[in-house]
Structures are given as C-alpha cells and as structure tokens.
Amino acid sequence: MKFPKISLHNHTVFCDGTDTPEAMVLAAIEEGVETIGFSGHSCTSFDLSYCMTREKTEAYRAEILQLREKYRDRIRILLGIERDYYADPDDAQYDYVIGSVHYIVADDGAICPVDESREQVVSDVQKHFGGNVYRWTKRYYETLALIAEKTHCNMVGHFDLVQKFNGDGTLFDSELPSYRLPLLDAMETLTNSDVIFEINTAGMRKRKIPYPSPDILRWLAQHNARTVITADAHRKEDILSGFESAVLYAKACGVGGFTVPRGDAWVTVSMGDA
Ligand SMILES: [Zn+2]
Numbered sequence: 001m002k003f004p005k006i007s008l009h010n011h012t013v014f015c016d017g018t019d020t021p022e023a024m025v026l027a028a029i030e031e032g033v034e035t036i037g038f039s040g041h042s043c044t045s046f047d048l049s050y051c052m053t054r055e056k057t058e059a060y061r062a063e064i065l066q067l068r069e070k071y072r073d074r075i076r077i078l079l080g081i082e083r084d085y086y087a088d089p090d091d092a093q094y095d096y097v098i099g100s101v102h103y104i105v106a107d108d109g110a111i112c113p114v115d116e117s118r119e120q121v122v123s124d125v126q127k128h129f130g131g132n133v134y135r136w137t138k139r140y141y142e143t144l145a146l147i148a149e150k151t152h153c154n155m156v157g158h159f160d161l162v163q164k165f166n167g168d169g170t171l172f173d174s175e176l177p178s179y180r181l182p183l184l185d186a187m188e189t190l191t192n193s194d195v196i197f198e199i200n201t202a203g204m205r206k207r208k209i210p211y212p213s214p215d216i217l218r219w220l221a222q223h224n225a226r227t228v229i230t231a232d233a234h235r236k237e238d239i240l241s242g243f244e245s246a247v248l249y250a251k252a253c254g255v256g257g258f259t260v261p262r263g264d265a266w267v268t269v270s271m272g273d274a
C-alpha cells in the first residue's frame with residue numbers, strides 16, 4: 001500500500017520557498033518522483049510578503065514551462081498555482097489550481113492572516129472578533145466553503161488550517177458545536193462541488209498530524225470525497241515528506257483511494273494499486 005510518487009503542492013524561491021524550481025526538479029528526479037507540480041502563491045496584492053508579484057508570476061510560469069521541456073524525458077512537470085480566496089484576479093491557464101484561505105476579513109473590514117502566528121490570531125480575535133475565537137473559526141469556514149466557486153480550484157488546500165496553532169487544544173475546543181457546525185457546512189458544500197481534498201503533510205511538521213484532522217477525513221471518506229496527499233513543501237527535502245505516514249493515516253480514517261493527475265485526466269487509484 002503506497003501513494004504514487006506524485007507531489008503537487010510545492011513552493012520555490014518565486015514565493016516563500018527556499019529552493020529554485022530546478023533544484024526541486026533535480027531532487028525529485030533523484031527520489032524517483034513520477035510527477036512534480038509547482039503551486040506558487042498567487043499574487044495577493046495587499047500582502048506581497050509571501051506570494052508572487054504579477055511580474056514574478058510571469059517569470060514563474062515561464063521558468064516552469066521551460067523546465068518542463070528541459071526535463072521532459074526524466075520527469076513530468078506540472079504548472080499549478082495556489083490561489084488564495086482573496087488573490088488578485090488571474091485568468092492565466094494552469095494545469096491545476098489549489099484553492100486556499102490564508103486570510104479572513106472581519107466585520108470591521110480588517111484583513112486577518114490565518115496562519116502567520118499564534119500571537120497574530122490571539123490579537124485578531126481580541127481586536128476584530130469581539131474576543132470570541134469561534135467567530136474567527138466560523139469566518140474561516142464560511143470563506144472556505146466558497147473557495148471552489150471563487151477560485152475554480154481542483155483541490156482544496158489544508159482544510160482545517162485554523163488548527164495550525166491549536167496543537168495543544170488551548171486556542172479553541174474543536175469538539176464544540178460552535179466550531180463544528182460551520183466546518184460541517186464547508187465540508188458539505190465543497191464535497192458537493194466535487195473538489196479534491198488535500199491530505200497535507202505540512203500539518204505534521206507543525207502539529208504532528210496532517211490537515212485535515214481525523215474526524216474530518218473520516219467524514220470525507222464516508223461521503224466518497226476525493227483526496228490526494230500533498231507535502232506543501234517549501235524546500236527540496238520535503239517534496240515527499242510524510243507521504244508514507246499520511247497513507248497509514250488516511251487508511252485508518254477509511255480512505256480507500258487517492259485522486260492524482262495521470263495523462264490528461266485526474267484518476268482515482270485504489271490503495272492497493274497506487
Ligand atoms: Zn497554503
């Protein structure tokens with residue numbers, strides 16, 4: 001039982017990664033990767049600290065397409081993008097889009113980053129959500145529920161990213177209905193829109209388990225939602241990071257197969273013949 005060596009969520013020096021696309025391609029070839037896809041952070045003009053500017057997006061696209069040609073006999077390279085809910089409009093063509101929510105907007109109009117730091121979250125909850133963390137998590141899931149409609153994504157990125165700084169459970173109680181009900185609404189909406197849900201191993205590097213949490217993944221498996229394992233790598237060492245553990249985790253949650261790009265289509269491979 002394994003996951004094919006297909007890695008679709010990778011960042012480079014064009015956004016907030018530490019390696020060049022070519023260094024990542026070479027590392028992937030070294031590891032026998034079948035397909036590597038790049039997913040630079042789309043331009044989100046109110047915060048250029050981690051994402052690509054418009055000009056950089058052009059350079060990124062040109063670089064990935066050039067590498068695709070250069071290494072076409074050795075590895076398959078896909079040009080993707082991780083498009084934030086609040087990203088600037090972009091009608092360029094990509095092989096696939098990962099739709100993610102990295103910011104939420106409070107009732108007072110404040111733009112609040114979800115995954116920057118725990119201090120930032122605590123401060124935003126106090127200043128912009130009346131001190132109620134469940135209003136903050138609700139706003140996240142309300143935004144996420146609309147991600148497929150807004151970004152036309154193939155995949156949903158790190159579903160429960162709000163758990164990033166809640167590894168010890170002290171930020172909020174994920175058993176409470178005030179947390180769970182908006183989450184359930186988002187799962188239902190997104191499952192109906194037939195997007196693929198990431199099992200994102202970056203969660204393991206921060207809170208020991210991938211995104212999403214087991215209860216969410218079990219629900220997705222029971223509702224036949226499609227899933228794919230991704231690394232959200234920001235350096236070449238992480239291209240397949242945590243994939244083996246993620247397979248066991250997915251199996252324990254009842255996931256029977258994964259959906260991956262092969263040829264011109266997304267195909268679902270069962271655990272047995274991945
Ligand atoms: Zn992301």
Ligand SMILES: [Zn+2]
Binds near residue numbers: 011082232
């Ligand atoms: Zn990412």
